[in-house]
Amino acid sequence: MVGVLHSSLHTHGYPNAIEKIEKMENQKTLIYSKGFNITWGNDTRYWRLPPQSRTPTKDSAAELLQVSWLEVTCSTDNVEAGKSYKVGFNLSMTEAAFGWKGCKVYIMAKIGKAGTFVYKKVCLDTKEKNFDIPKEDLVITVKPPSSSPGDNRLYFGMYEVWSGRWKGGLKIHHAFVEKIN
16 A cells, blocks of 8 residues: 555555645645544544545545544644644534534644644534634744754644544545644
8 A cells, every 4th residue: 555554554644635725925735635644544444535546636535434532633844934824624524423522622733743732622513514623723833943943844633532432424624724924
């Protein structure tokens, strides 16, 4: 399998699944489902992933069938020092969605592997057809470089690993990073 460690039940994102969109003064980066790192993503009991292709498609969602440990992450280096970015995910719920009532999902972001996370908690107990999370902007700022250059890569993800409850019926269409200043 291309892009997947053979001995792992976890998927690892493809770099070509990232699309940079220029609009006015803001930049928006979309990371499609093939660009996600998904815990248990290589196990068809838990996830339905889009078919392998060399180019990402906007209609290809990663569909969560059932997990008790939700961890979907991605990263991009399409960020500039001294700028702030809004991050999140575009989702939908299937008719058969379950396990989300009262379940808090964390959207977390940090700059650099050693960075400090900022986060928002969201509830996914909804039947909306297509929506972005978090509803309130999750903003992270890339600090200007100091005397020694560091890791300015933006790492972010969505997590629900604490409740131990099974959940399913979630489609993750893409993640987004939007420059806001």
